[in-house]
Amino acid sequence: MTIRSLTETLPEHPFFQGFDPAVIELLAGCARNIHLRPDELVFRTGEPAQHFYLIREGRIALQVPELSGGSSIIDTVEAGDVLGVSWLVPPYRWLFDARATVETRAVSFDAECLRAKCEADPAVGYAVLTRVAHIMHRRLEAARMRMLDVYGVRRA
Amino acid sequence: MxxxxxxxxxxxxxxxxxxxxxxxxxxxxxxxxxxxxxxxxxxxxxxxxxxxxxxxxxxxxxxxxxxxxxxxxxxxxxxxxxxxxxxxxxxxxxxxxxxxxxxxxxxxxxxxGTGWEVERGAGGDVVFIVGGIGLAPLRPAILHVVRHRDQYGRVVLLYGARTPDDILFAPDLEHWQDDCGIDVAVTVDNAPHSWRGRVGFVTSLIPRAGFDPLRTTAYVCGPEVMMRSSALALRDRGVAADRIRLSMERSMKCGIGLCGHCQLRELFLCVDGPVLGFDRLEPLMSRWEL
Missing domain, CATH: 2.40.30.10 (Translation factors)
Structure with missing residues (x-):
């Protein structure tokens, strides 16, 4: 089996496509590979948002705990997606639970390290922020569609 | 051809x-x-x-x-x-x-009304995008493609439902995926903790679906807002507007273009539709007053 470094694998993820290789190398210093087992919790609501994740394989469910017990899944992310934007926005706390639903491989970035590099070089910060804003925009649009409950019963 | x-x-x-x-x-x-x-x-x-x-x-x-x-x-x-x-x-x-x-x-x-004209997709890839009970009107077209599977390239079915309990024709979906060479991807809007599948709006499946947009015919059926979002996402990937077919729902009454209940500006959807190309429908779908 060939072992590939993060600087080799990161450009394959859609989040980094088109990034300057030097920037990827810089940010790779904040990253490590992780493996999650089915049902393993990645983070819980209210915990400090200390990481940012790029999903390489598998699937992660974002879920909201319910007062009556249990939880509802409100979104899933999978290969090619990113997990978590709360690391970028004060007060840096997770708004949902995240749980792997199947075997999952991801790249985990240390949020403090990433923020420091973004602040030190505004061009890097802008590039990262633009990608994250694009993802937030897409998810907001999808969430609005789902709020319409378009598959529900409509009455005149 | x-x-x-x-x-x-x-x-x-x-x-x-x-x-x-x-x-x-x-x-x-x-x-x-x-x-x-x-x-x-x-x-x-x-x-x-x-x-x-x-x-x-x-x-x-x-x-x-x-x-x-x-x-x-x-x-x-x-x-x-x-x-x-x-x-x-x-x-x-x-x-x-x-x-x-x-x-x-x-x-x-x-x-x-008009049909899907699914034979127009023969020789290329076919994408079915379905929301909710929209799988029912598309099922005859899917069954036609299954019967003539060797005449089509890649066939993809992207299906969005409200919850896992609302997934229609679940045995068919499994059969089409396992036995008929159709890539079936299902997503739901909301799900309980026990659900292992996808949660998200059906349009989120379009960017990652495997088809060649330049040789694809798409058939879309579901609520109008979902069809419009899907058609725009398909066009963003490069599918020609006249190869994106949508089924419009209006209050059909006579069925023969006389009563006007199903009128959409110059169209009587019971005879001019319900299935029409996005090239024709796009300007009509973005006007709430029609």
Whole structure:
């Protein structure tokens, strides 16, 4: 089996496509590979948002705990997606639970390290922020569609 | 291309009855509950003459003494002769229809409207994008492609439902994925903790689906807002607008373009539609006042 470094694998993820290789190398210093087992919790609501994740394989469910017990899944992310934007926005706390639903491989970035590099070089910060804003925009649009409950019963 | 069109030719739909306002009488042979609120009726004609239809066409289905509603045909166009209608129980007429006893009769006018023209996709990739009960009108087209699978390239079915319990034709989805060479991806809007599948709006599946946009024909059926988002996402990937076919839902009444209930600006959707290309529909779909 060939072992590939993060600087080799990161450009394959859609989040980094088109990034300057030097920037990827810089940010790779904040990253490590992780493996999650089915049902393993990645983070819980209210915990400090200390990481940012790029999903390489598998699937992660974002879920909201319910007062009556249990939880509802409100979104899933999978290969090619990113997990978590709360690391970028004060007060840096997770708004949902995240749980792997199947075997999952991801790249985990240390949020403090990433923020420091973004602040030190505004061009890097802008590039990262633009990608994250694009993802937030897409998810907001999808969430609005789902709020319409378009598959529900409509009455005149 | 001509040979392909001939090879995948669909049954010629029946013209509406001699008087299209007079229903034919069909007997309920079987009723199957598909989900919490959705049922499929299998109907046989009392006169013995099967109703031939093109995938995408609809009939006006009548519960005697209660009313008549437009319902898409959900069965196999090459099937046994039974007419299949999948009906969501949402009002007085649909409630009466889904509770019609086995052996009792209903009225059927039609078939009416344009079809999916799924043979136009032969020789290329095909993408079906479905929301909610929209799988019922698309099922005849999918069954046609399954029957002529070697005439098509990659075939993708992207399906969005409200919850896991609302997924329609689950055994069909599994069969198409496992045995028919169709890439089926299902997502739901909300799910309980135990769900292992995807959660998200159906358009989120489009960017990652495996098809060549330059040789793709897409068939989209569901709520109008979902169809519009899907068509825009398909076009963003490079699918030509005239190769994106949508089925429009309006209040069909006469079925023959006379009463105007289904009018969408210059179109009477019961005869000009319900299936139309996005090139024609786009300017009409973004105008709420129409």
């Amino acid at each position: 001509t040979e392909l069109l001939e090879a995948t030719a669909q049954p010629t739909p029946d013209p509406p009855t001699p008087d299209p306002m007079v229903p034919r009488v069909f007997r309920v042979e079987r009723t199957r509950q598909d989900t919490r609120d959705t049922y499929t009726l299998e109907l046989s004609p009392l006169d013995g003459e099967p109703l031939r239809f093109a995938p995408g066409q609809f009939t006006m289905l009548q519960a005697w003494g209660i009313g008549e509603v437009p319902i898409s045909i959900s069965g196999d166009p090459h099937g046994s002769g039974l007419l299949e209608h999948t009906i969501r129980n949402v009002g007085n007429v649909t409630r009466a229809l889904v509770h019609t006893s086995r052996g009792a009769t209903v009225g059927v006018r039609g078939p009416f």
